[in-house]
Each structure stands twice: as structure tokens, then as C-alpha cells.
Amino acid sequence: MEAPPGGVDDMTRLSYLHEPGVLQNLATRYELNEIYTYTGSILIAVNPFQRLPHLYDTHMMEQYKGADFGELSPHVFAIADVAYREMINEGKNNSILVSGESGAGKTETTKMLMRYLAHLGGRSGVEGRTVEQQVLEAKSSP
Numbered sequence: 208m209e210a211p212p213g214g215v216d217d218m219t220r221l222s223y224l225h226e227p228g229v230l231q232n233l234a235t236r237y238e239l240n241e242i243y244t245y246t247g248s249i250l251i252a253v254n255p256f257q258r259l260p261h262l263y264d265t266h267m268m269e270q271y272k273g274a275d276f277g278e279l280s281p282h283v284f285a286i287a288d289v290a291y292r293e294m295i296n297e298g299k300n301n302s303i304l305v306s307g308e309s310g311a312g313k314t315e316t317t318k319m320l321m322r323y324l325a326h327l328g329g330r331s332g333v334e335g336r337t338v339e340q341q342v343l344e345a346k347s348s349p
């Protein structure tokens with residue numbers, strides 16, 4: 208079966224799951240500014256080396272909130288959402304592993320994960336500050 212022109216958003220849908228196929232798919236999607244691709248439940252992020260603010264705004268966060276995994280385009284928010292929901296439903300700690308070579312975008316990705324988790328954490332502010340502000344301030348303090 209021919210791969211669709213825009214690539215596939217989950218590598219497990221590739222007809223041939225080998226290195227050239229994977230790289231071709233990532234390159235095709237990257238050309239379209241689609242920097243996220245799944246391989247099953249794993250998210251692959253390709254550094255866009257440019258700001259893509261529409262990908263991370265509040266509207267986007269709201270869309271991913273509670274959405275079934277795989278229902279929307281691959282996104283770091285979808286990973287955070289599943290991790291958060293599993294934590295709540297099972298009452299257990301959860302972790303998200305972010306790995307990649309130097310400069311791949313781990314810090315940026317982690318910032319987005321934290322922003323999303325802080326957003327989910329609600330708006331019940333302590334001393335007038337939102338959970339999001341508290342988490343992000345804690346991260347940036349020495």
C-alpha cells in the first residue's frame with residue numbers, strides 16, 4: 208500500500224517499518240510543520256527550530272483535555288493528558304520520559320509538558336497566583 212502524501216501520524220501504520228520509511232515519514236511531516244508523530248504510544252518530536260505558538264496556546268490545551276489518545280493529531284499535550292489521567296484513575300505516581308540528543312528539544316518539550324500539567328491542575332490560586340504560575344516560577348528559581 209502506498210504511503211499517503213502527507214505521511215502517517217502513527218509509524219505503526221507504515222507498510223514497511225524500517226529506517227528509510229521512518230525517516231521519510233518524519234521528513235514529509237516536518238515539511239508540513241507537523242513536528243510530532245506517534246509510534247504507538249511513544250511520541251517522536253522533531254525540533255522545528257522556529258516558534259510555533261499556535262501549537263501550544265490555551266485553545267490547543269483545552270482541545271487535548273480529556274480527549275481519547277490518538278483522536279487528535281500527535282502532540283506532547285496528548286502524552287501529558289494520558290499520563291495525568293492514569294495517575295488520577297489509578298491513584299499512583301506516573302512519569303514521562305523525555306529523551307534525545309543534545310539540542311533535540313528536551314527542555315522545550317519538558318516546559319510544554321509542565322505548562323499543560325499546570326493547566327490541568329486547575330486555577331485555584333494560592334495567594335492569587337494560578338497553579339501554572341506557581342509551577343513555572345518554582346522551575347525557574349535557582
Ligand SMILES: Nc1ncnc2c1ncn2[C@@H]1O[C@H](COP(=O)(O)OP(=O)(O)OP(=O)(O)O)[C@@H](O)[C@H]1O
Nearest residue numbers: 254255256257258259308309310311312313314315
Ligand atoms: N517545540 C519547539 N518549538 C520551538 N523551538 C524549539 C522546540 N524544541 C526545540 N526548539 C529550539 O531548539 C533549541 C534547543 O532545544 P532544547 O534546549 O530544548 O534542547 P535540549 O534537548 O534540552 O538540549 P540539551 O540536551 O543540550 O540541553 C531551543 O532553544 C529552541 O530554540
